[in-house]
Amino acid sequence: MISKEYKNTAAEGIHARPATALVKLSKKFTSSISMKKGERTVRLNSLLNILSLATKGDDTITIIIEGEDEVSAMVAIDIFFHEELKHL
Amino acid sequence: MILTGTGASPGIAIGNAYVLKKQEAALTGLILTDDSAITFEIEKFDTAVNSSLTEINIMIDSYDEDNGSEGLEILETHIELLSDPQIKEDVAQKIAIEKRNVNDAVIAVIADAVAMFKGMDNEYLQARAADVQDIGNRILKNLNITGKTAARIYQRNTIIIAEDLTPSDTISMDITHVIGFATQAGSKTSHAAIIAKSRGIPAVVGCGDTLANIKNNDHLILDGQTGEIIINPDEETIIEYQVKKENWLAETALLKSQKNKAAITTDGTLVQLFANIANADDMEHAHSFGAEGSGLLRTELLFMGRDSLPTEEEQFTFYKAVALKAKGKPVVVRTLDIGGDKQFPYFNFPAEQNPFLGYRAIRICLDRTDIFITQLKAILRASAFGKLKIMFPMIANVQEIRAAKVILNQAMEELDKAGIGFDKTIRIGIMIEIPSAAITADLLAKEVDFFSIGTNDLCQYTLAVDRMNEKVKTLYDPYNPAVLRLISYVIDEANKNNIEVGMCGELASDPDATLLLLGMGLKEFSMSATSIPHIKNTIIQSDMEFAKQVKQRVMAMDNSIAIAAYLKEVNK
8 A cells, every 4th residue: 555645736726626636537547546635535536526515625634555556656646646646 | 786796707688587496305214223224325326327328328318519618527526536536435334233214325425525625725626516416416416316316497588597507507507598597605616607608608606696586578688698687687687788788799709700710811811819918827828719829928917916036936937837828839028018007016116207218128138137037938938848949128229239149158058067858949139119229120130030020119109109108098009101111121121131120019919900910910918808809800801912002002001090091991
């Protein structure tokens, strides 16, 4: 299992477009990928659940990955939060 | 009668109302009695979801890219919502444990999700309730085998009046017949509004209960800019709005045809068009008008409407946001340009007899170097995130430039010492807006990388006319030969010394002056974003040889009325 913290760099928060991208990303891997904000943890395979966290700009979230391809999934998540999110 | 809502998508529609009644899905209240029914109901759900997915995929396949990518992205979001495992799990649970039938389970699950979004404190996420309702309605429609809804056929020139429209209502709307819509609910951030904008259908949202006053076949004028809806207008009003509509259509057609074209004269001279902006949102807006960056970022906004000076960190965040939104295009950041005509609670400006000739802009900055160096450090730090340039306003002589550069160097050294990165080749320029600067342009050109001519102040100072003063404002005249000579000289000296020269005053957005300015050798124009398409249109039709002749003729004239008339004539 890998777990890593990220600061949400999208000023408007994780809204429909980035959340859709996250769901698509998580479907590429067999590992279970979850996101934790505060007390709540949700799987990244559900758009509804990601949006329900109402992640705002500058919020800190934790990504937890568990499974065979967890290392490559972590790389993809890294790129997502550090690079792609800015353009979404 | 006039109703007012929020203008969500600009444009004017003149047509007849069609009042759309919402069909609520009804709960059946049935309770399942045996286990085989449970499996059967869950299978029905899966089938309905699959039919819904097929429908959306057809919409995606037949999507017209000319309508912008927004609609596509929204449809993709709907695909994810339809196949959302959480929704499926909740529905299955309601069926298996609460023994409800699939219709009632879907209604309950969607209602919960809609309520959750509506209860969020973020306007954007609240608007997502409409998307959840949309996919819920689609599943319910597909559950009801008999309820095959053929696409509704509308009369020509229909304006739809509805309580609310779902995003897919808007995407599938037949815009050859539907020319606009108004809704009681909704906000500018709702997907229906976003799609209306990308499809170019005028729309007004958030009208509230007053919208119920509109009956089927009422004649309507809908203004998607102001948010006004006029019910059964008189002839005169209709004619007025027909003219408005024609103008708006002509303007958007021009904008669309030129947005991605470069501003090149008929003989191949490349001209650059920039936007004057005040924040990062403006920068984004400017891209849609074809701006190639910003020739003037006013920084005053950052200092206004607050109790204390903005910190370096606050300023850095502001400049960085603009730099990022510029997407690699240049942005000229003008350092603080305030004076005695603006009051700040945290900055005590003494009353002045003549604020425009007093303690202002660079004069304040060179006196209060603490304020100046904070701003310069913030701009420099932001320069690591885009192509920023620094511009000093109200420069009157060479010494002021040298003094400003000493402070800039100090700011650079401090950042270097702290190990903070910035663009070490950042370009430095000045505003030419005081006659003494214009007349000594040859000397100033040796000190800086660029000039930007501020025609408003240059005109006011050259002609000794306060353009805010009603009694003398007719004397304010940018076509005055004295002003034109100064402008021409500044451009000449900049070109001779191989430094860039641009213009950010009002004259840059005057289409009658474009040819003359090209003839003077100006290659960079900065203006409000909405003026860019008009000026680009003028440039594309201009020939440099002819522009030079126009300039020669104008420079030989002795009065501005003749100059204005001549420029009107050659621009016909």
